[in-house]
Amino acid sequence: MDVLIDNADVLFRAFGVTLKLLLVSGLLSLLFGTVLAAMRVGPVRVLNVAGTVYVNIFRNNPLLILLLLLFFGLPKLGIHFSYFNLNVLALTLYTSPFICEALRAGVNSIPIGQAEAARSIGLGFTQTMRHVVLPQAFRAVVPPVASVLIALTKNTSLVSIFGLLDLTARMKGLLNDYPSQLWWIFIGIALFYVVIVELISLGAALLERRWRIA
Amino acid sequence: MVDTPMVAMRGVQKHFGSLHVLQDIELEVARGEVVVVIGPSGSGKSTLCRTINRLETIDAGSIEIDGRPLPEEGKALADLRADVGMVFQSFNLFAHKTIRENVTLGPIRVRKASKADADRRADELLERVGIQAQADKYPAQLSGGQQQRVAIARALAMDPKVMLFDEPTSALDPEMIKEVLDVMVDLAKGGMTMIVVTHEMGFARTAADRVLFMADGRIVEQNTPDQFFTNPESDRAKDFLGKILKH
Ligand SMILES: Nc1ncnc2c1ncn2[C@@H]1O[C@H](COP(=O)(O)OP(=O)(O)OP(=O)(O)O)[C@@H](O)[C@H]1O
Numbered sequence: 466m467d468v469l470i471d472n473a474d475v476l477f478r479a480f481g482v483t484l485k486l487l488l489v490s491g492l493l494s495l496l497f498g499t500v501l502a503a504m505r506v507g508p509v510r511v512l513n514v515a516g517t518v519y520v521n522i523f524r525n526n527p528l529l530i531l532l533l534l535l536f537f538g539l540p541k542l543g544i545h546f547s548y549f550n551l552n553v554l555a556l557t558l559y560t561s562p563f564i565c566e567a568l569r570a571g572v573n574s575i576p577i578g579q580a581e582a583a584r585s586i587g588l589g590f591t592q593t594m595r596h597v598v599l600p601q602a603f604r605a606v607v608p609p610v611a612s613v614l615i616a617l618t619k620n621t622s623l624v625s626i627f628g629l630l631d632l633t634a635r636m637k638g639l640l641n642d643y644p645s646q647l648w649w650i651f652i653g654i655a656l657f658y659v660v661i662v663e664l665i666s667l668g669a670a671l672l673e674r675r676w677r678i679a
Numbered sequence: 680m681v682d683t684p685m686v687a688m689r690g691v692q693k694h695f696g697s698l699h700v701l702q703d704i705e706l707e708v709a710r711g712e713v714v715v716v717i718g719p720s721g722s723g724k725s726t727l728c729r730t731i732n733r734l735e736t737i738d739a740g741s742i743e744i745d746g747r748p749l750p751e752e753g754k755a756l757a758d759l760r761a762d763v764g765m766v767f768q769s770f771n772l773f774a775h776k777t778i779r780e781n782v783t784l785g786p787i788r789v790r791k792a793s794k795a796d797a798d799r800r801a802d803e804l805l806e807r808v809g810i811q812a813q814a815d816k817y818p819a820q821l822s823g824g825q826q827q828r829v830a831i832a833r834a835l836a837m838d839p840k841v842m843l844f845d846e847p848t849s850a851l852d853p854e855m856i857k858e859v860l861d862v863m864v865d866l867a868k869g870g871m872t873m874i875v876v877t878h879e880m881g882f883a884r885t886a887a888d889r890v891l892f893m894a895d896g897r898i899v900e901q902n903t904p905d906q907f908f909t910n911p912e913s914d915r916a917k918d919f920l921g922k923i924l925k926h
Pocket residue numbers: 695698700718719720721722723724725726727
């Protein structure tokens with residue numbers, strides 16, 4: 466137990482790193498994932514294909530491979546990112562296709578008849594999306610998007626391998642220094658992750674309630 | 680002024696893969712005319728309706744609305760669709776919007792009406808179709824008959840030149856059919872140009888100027904309702920009427 470109290474400042478700083486990583490890559494993934502989804506459901510053929518190819522490549526490869534590739538590959542191309550940005554980039558590239566697919570499933574869950582009705586009163590594609598399809602799709606996708614963000618939370622732990630002092634990196638450090646306190650260290654670190662995941666679940670529940678169709 | 684037909688289809692062909700769903704369609708619907716389309720399942724009635732506001736594209740031929748050819752895509756097409764009202768079998772109300780919002784969406788976003796004007800007009804229309812009291816509810820809280828009347832009000836809010844109905848009552852319980860047909864009869868009497876796919880013979884007899892009978896993607900026969908129902912010419916029509924009249 467003492468190990469947690471003695472190292473509280475270090476742990477909270479690590480918690481901050483994990484949170485910041487999650488927030489930045491989560492927001493970027495939501496943005497880029499939405500763009501990808503728009504490409505995939507939109508009327509432009511080239512974009513459909515580009516979106517599909519991207520999703521299939523990045524969703525079907527392990528995050529670790531992507532991290533390794535960026536970590537060792539980008540410097541070879543003369544591109545230098547800070548550790549933080551590099552990890553954010555990898556997490557975003559990896560998570561966006563999952564967001565995209567969750568959104569796309571949401572869009573597809575809205576009966577096509579409603580989109581036809583919207584077009585038949587003269588709304589264009591963008592207006593139909595904006596006023597009819599997306600507002601309903603967003604409600605439908607809250608639970609799956611929350612799952613993706615929860616997975617992202619856990620995926621952030623991989624960055625500990627690549628030089629960022631997040632919760633998982635700190636756990637390894639503490640384990641070295643206090644081998645006898647293994648269980649306490651584990652419980653302490655796990656609690657931080659549980660808090661994050663519970664916050665995401667709570668946020669999702671609130672959004673779902675607020676957006677519920679009357 | 681020569682009377683341009685409100686809807687003119689000339690030499691229209693449409694395939695779904697190898698299936699020839701619309702064959703050599705020639706159709707003119709005059710201003711204020713009410714045309715009822717009947718025919719067996721799969722004969723192409725829905726497809727015919729849907730090509731008129733280009734929810735389905737055609738392979739050959741031409742379609743004109745009030746003398747203007749159907750635009751290909753984009754803004755011009757959206758504008759034209761705004762002039763062609765459509766009522767679907769499954770109502771297709773916007774589930775996340777209130778009844779009033781369903782009716783005002785088009786006027787506000789497409790016609791750029793002010794919210795106040797659109798609301799006022801929506802309430803008038805909802806009054807006319809008998810559901811003013813439900814204006815603040817959501818579609819799921821209404822019966823099928825009520826939802827379909829909202830769908831009609833939503834189409835009317837765009838002041839369409841012509842209204843298309845694709846089996847508007849066939850998803851409804853019998854006791855709700857009449858309330859929807861009554862609204863449609865009123866519209867017909869008010870001079871609206873209408874193309875109505877329906878098997879409701881009562882409606883055809885009271886409101887239609889002409890009945891089109893379709894089979895296998897063709898318009899096989901057309902006549903006044905009276906002539907058509909008492910004296911069908913083609914064997915296909917006789918056969919079909921024999922089947923539906925039994926019920
Ligand atoms: N999107 C589509 N793709 C492929 N085939 C289609 C499509 N829509 C309709 N069809 C086929 O085209 C034919 C005509 O269909 P349509 O819906 O126009 O018939 P209908 O006369 O309205 O029939 P019903 O009385 O059952 O509504 C049918 O054989 C149908 O299976």
